[in-house]
Amino acid sequence: MRGGRGRGKGRGRRQRVMSFLKPCLLLMLARGEAHGYSLLDGIDEFGFDRERFDPSLIYRALRDMEDFGWVYSRWDDESQGPRRRVYQILPEGEIRLSEWVIELRRTRDEIDALLAAYEHNQRQNDK
């Protein structure tokens, strides 16, 4: 076993990644316009832990998506409290969401393939 290359990372544990947030946000916006904070309240539907979830991630994702032309935003001055930016999904965003759905289906199928291979392995080892 070669000696470490000075890359001791403690433990390679990270959270899920796979850019799951943006499709979730697009889907929520497809149900109707919303602002960042209200979207934050909705993300636990998709398995995110609302308590530990940093709001800045949502705002960043929304701004990125606006730069891509997937969503549109305007300030809402009617509401009480601090001004909120209200987002709407654009046709480009609906297209991107539908592409994402296709990619996610494929990803799911690949995960299923790995799980099946793993379980197959386990059965072999039990024999």
Add this chain to the structure above:
Amino acid sequence: MRGGRGRGKGRGRRQRVMSFLKPCLLLMLARGEAHGYSLLDGIDEFGFDRERFDPSLIYRALRDMEDFGWVYSRWDDESQGPRRRVYQILPEGEIRLSEWVIELRRTRDEIDALLAAYEHNQRQNDK
């Protein structure tokens, strides 16, 4: 629509992420020892495109996993051609793989939830 903040990224398309490679490698190693290049030949089983897949990713993943104590490697001098490093999975690696399987099942379920929500939305819009 705010003017761009100088963040024109062309198009936000990336490949799948989710650290899928390492669990695939661990699973392949669970079936028996192997070296990097032979693992490269096996990854298309999991949906990777062997042609476009850069071998250095495999070697890096293997070294990372060795640093974590999940696999063990030794030089194989018996083989012809350039020396190859042969990897074996360690008990730590089997444990990590089983944890990964649990995480992947959860990820798959979350993808399924999003897909179901998307399809539900579509049906509503058709009405």
Add this chain to the structure above:
DNA sequence: ACAGCTATAGACTAAATGTCAATAGAGTAG
């Protein structure tokens, strides 16, 4: 000798994520 394949490794780049702190309006408990 050299072209091509097998095999591994390193450097550099780019992108995606995560963490923290700053700002600010409104309502409310004391």
Add this chain to the structure above:
DNA sequence: CTACTCTATTGACATTTAGTCTATAGCTGT
């Protein structure tokens, strides 16, 4: 009236992960 809390958005910075490109080196066939 002021300190505190909740809603709301933003920016800076750090870390992690993934992707590209290049280098090295042994063997094989010509």
